[in-house]
Amino acid sequence: xxxxxxxxxxxxxxxxxxxxxxxxxxxxxxxxxxxxxxxxxxxxxxxxxxxxxxxxxxxxxxxxxxxxxxxxxxxxxxxxxxxxxxxxxxxxxxxxxxxxxxxxxxxxxxxxxxxxxxxxxxxxxxxxxxxxxxxxxxxxxxxxxxxxxxxxxxxxxxxxxxxxxxxxxxxxxxxxxxxxxxxxxxxxxxxxxxxxxxxxxxxxxxxxxxxxxxxxxxxxxxxxxxxxxxxxxxxxxxxxxxxxxxxxxxxxxxxxxxxxxxxxxxxxxxxxxxxxxxxxxxxxxxxxxxxxxxxxxxxxxxxxxxxxxxxxxxxxxxxxxxxxxxxxxxxxxxxxxxxxxxxxxxxxxxxxxxxxxxxxxxxxxxxxxxxxxxxxxxxxxxxxxxxxxxxxxxxxxxxxxxxxxxxxxxxxxxxxxxxxxxxxxx
Numbered sequence: 324x325x326x327x328x329x330x331x332x333x334x335x336x337x338x339x340x341x342x343x344x345x346x347x348x349x350x351x352x353x354x355x356x357x358x359x360x361x362x363x364x365x366x367x368x369x370x371x372x373x374x375x376x377x378x379x380x381x382x383x384x385x386x387x388x389x390x391x392x393x394x395x396x397x398x399x400x401x402x403x404x405x406x407x408x409x410x411x412x413x414x415x416x417x418x419x420x421x422x423x424x425x426x427x428x429x430x431x432x433x434x435x436x437x438x439x440x441x442x443x444x445x446x447x448x449x450x451x452x453x454x455x456x457x458x459x460x461x462x463x464x465x466x467x468x469x470x471x472x473x474x475x476x477x478x479x480x481x482x483x484x485x486x487x488x489x490x491x492x493x494x495x496x497x498x499x500x501x502x503x504x505x506x507x508x509x510x511x512x513x514x515x516x517x518x519x520x521x522x523x524x525x526x527x528x529x530x531x532x533x534x535x536x537x538x539x540x541x542x543x544x545x546x547x548x549x550x551x552x553x554x555x556x557x558x559x560x561x562x563x564x565x566x567x568x569x570x571x572x573x574x575x576x577x578x579x580x581x582x583x584x585x586x587x588x589x590x591x592x593x594x595x596x597x598x599x600x601x602x603x604x605x606x607x608x609x610x611x612x613x614x615x616x617x618x619x620x621x622x623x624x625x626x627x628x629x630x631x632x633x634x635x636x637x638x639x640x641x642x643x644x645x646x647x648x649x650x651x652x653x654x655x656x657x658x659x660x661x662x663x664x665x666x667x668x669x670x671x672x673x674x675x676x677x678x679x680x681x682x683x684x685x686x687x688x689x690x691x692x693x694x695x696x697x698x699x700x701x702x703x704x705x706x707x708x709x710x711x712x713x714x715x716x717x718x719x720x721x722x723x724x725x726x727x728x729x730x731x732x733x734x735x736x737x738x739x740x741x742x743x744x745x746x747x748x749x
Contacts, residue, residue, distance in 0.1 A: 500586020
């Protein structure tokens with residue numbers, strides 16, 4: 324079974340993803356297929372955690388488990404790689420098309436207090452990039468029926484991605500899966516983890532040198548890695564996180580840190596604010612493992628602008644008729660935002676403004692007029708669409724446009740929402 328410089332935390336239990344032929348591709352995409360859980364944590368028995376459950380996929384030929392969190396009565400937040408066959412390829416197909424997926428609530432997934440089948444799925448439309456190569460590893464399952472409030476209440480999404488002042492701060496990790504070397508699984512565990520990196524190369528936060536990183540990860544290539552494979556792994560030590568879309572959480576197990584591992588995929592990264600649990604991200608990948616035990620911490624997918632649009636639409640969080648909301652759409656700051664406050668050129672810098680546009684364009688806001696980068700982004704997307712290639716190539720082209728000008732994407736969305744005819748400089 325392949326070992327990897329990062330390990331997707333939950334995949335089909337009966338399928339192992341083969342390493343690519345090119346050494347660089349191997350270092351970027353090798354995936355381990357075991358499943359496990361919060362290691363070193365404690366039982367999460369309190370009813371306030373009942374909005375977090377296990378997502379169980381079952382078919383005639385395969386099965387897998389992930390973790391998910393209720394963010395609306397009928398919407399479950401999880402990881403994209405839990406729901407897609409190939410999470411880096413748009414349109415690659417969904418697992419629910421080959422079987423059935425159930426959201427199992429309660430501290431013991433083998434004896435759930437409720438089990439509700441999934442009806443449909445949506446994924447964040449960013450498929451490449453970042454240290455993990457997954458773009459935005461976020462997905463939403465819509466359930467066939469709402470979870471009664473007497474069983475579980477939805478958890479809110481944090482109004483912002485983690486900020487610089489959160490570095491080193493404690494968060495709560497929670498999930499279901501293998502908890503030890505003998506494979507104990509399917510009970511809800513939780514533990515404290517710390518935010519280790521928000522920008523730059525996460526490998527540098529976990530390993531003091533490139534040599535240490537290579538030594539810890541080289542068994543992903545088997546007993547005798549080639550010089551080319553080792554060189555590719557050394558190059559991966561420098562690969563940065565995707566700002567606002569992923570963070571490094573945790574520390575080596577040798578430091579006593581709780582380890583998030585397989586089966587925790589999609590589990591929320593939580594923090595208690597004003598007495599309420601708030602979601603800051605979902606478990607995505609880990610650096611590696613020894614046997615069934617994970618080590619060295621891992622990555623959580625966080626909610627950048629593109630992902631926040633998906634979340635806001637799913638939970639019905641648009642501006643109220645008077646143009647005010649204290650929730651995700653218009654509430655990026657602690658104080659309630661209003662369309663009047665958000666009007667103007669500067670307002671297009673925030674997702675709050677973009678979501679307010681779903682209600683109305685407020686007044687004659689400038690959206691992204693006068694921004695050459697926004698104009699270039701618009702033209703880049705247009706050229707991708709006009710190229711006439713297949714869907715996968717068009718998606719990769721569009722993702723490259725976004726990566727080159729990510730800072731202008733929110734302005735571009737504002738322009739699109741208000742149906743402006745041009746994003747060019749006046």
